[in-house]
Amino acid sequence: MPVLRPGFPRPRPLAVLVTALLAALSLALPLGTAQAATHPARGSAHMGMGVLAHDGGGGAPAPALVTQTEGVDVSNYQGNVAWTTLWNSGVRWAYTKATEGTYYTNPSFAQQYNGSYNVGMIRGAYHFATPDTTSGATQANYFVDHGGGWSRDGKTLPGVLDIEWDPYGAACYGKSASGMVSWIADFLNTYKSRTGRDAVIYTATSWWTQCTGNYGGFAAANPLWIARYASDPGTLPAGWSYYTMWQYTSSGPTVGDHDRFNGALDRVQALANG
Structure with a gap:
């Protein structure tokens, strides 16, 4: 020693x-x-990113009580999508992430957006909202200018505001319920003034209740795309008596995120046509 x-x-x-x-x-x-x-x-967020972590999940979807139409949603995370495989499996509509905040555009957007169209699908674009970075109007304009526009061609669905948990920070982006409602209204009003269409709102009931105080004022004009990975869509946010679309899983075949449109294919076409 x-x-x-x-x-x-x-x-x-x-x-x-x-x-x-x-x-x-x-x-x-x-x-x-x-x-x-x-x-x-930043930029890597995608539709439903927080659902499993914050809203739970599990259970196969129950058999549809009415005719529903299968769809998918994709982002750069999926890369080069096998659209023909999806079409052959019965998928008839698709949404592609176009933008996030005012700092990101999806580098896979062209392949995904045009690829779904080319195999015969009715398709649209979505914007991942970051209410803590810029105003709703600024983000709506950025979305429209980078793939989120709309045309009456019978194959283009109205744009989607993806508003859910902040993957980069606090769930509600540091906003009060009234502040969040104002931000969303700013986005929706600007989108409609630019395109002539009311945007679809994608959200989860638990997030909407927490971060908007379960505000019901958008239900009359804006279709609801509800996120819930369970056997049924559950309780809907205030104001909406039915959902237009339901994201029911993040573990589907070919592409993980699968959705159901609450109606037959002619209702998907009706939404596309306005």
Whole structure:
């Protein structure tokens, strides 16, 4: 055993030295690096990203009581989509992520949006909202300018406002219920003024209740796309007595996110035509 000289520091255990070194390194990391460990990269959000984490899930969907039409929603996460395979499996409509905030456009948008159209599907575009970054009007204009427009060609569905849990921070983007309602109204009003169409609202009842105070004022004009991974869509947000679309799973074949349109194909066409 080594003899310690007077005034010479006692050797520190290896575990203590390693802990001290790791702590020093963590302090030296830039803030963005530390945040990246807990939050996904900006732009990577997609429809239903928070549903499993915040709203639960499980259970196969119950048999439809009325005729429903199968659809899918995709983002850059899916990359180059096998649209022919989806068509052959019975999928007849699709939504593609076009934008997020005012800082992101989907690099796979052209392949996905045009690819679904080319195999015969009725398709549309959606915008992932980030109410903490810019105003609703600013984001609606960005969406329309980058793929979210509408034309009366019988194959283009109105744009969708995807409003759900913030994957980068607090669930409600730091807004009060009244502030969130105002932001959403700003987006919807601007979208309609640009396209002549009322946008579809995609959301989950639990998020809508928490972050808008279960506001019912949009139901008269804006179709509801409800997110719930369960055997049925459950209780709907205030004001809506029925859903137009239901995202019922994130683990479907070919493409994970599968949806049901609440009606036969002619009702999908009716929504496309306005």
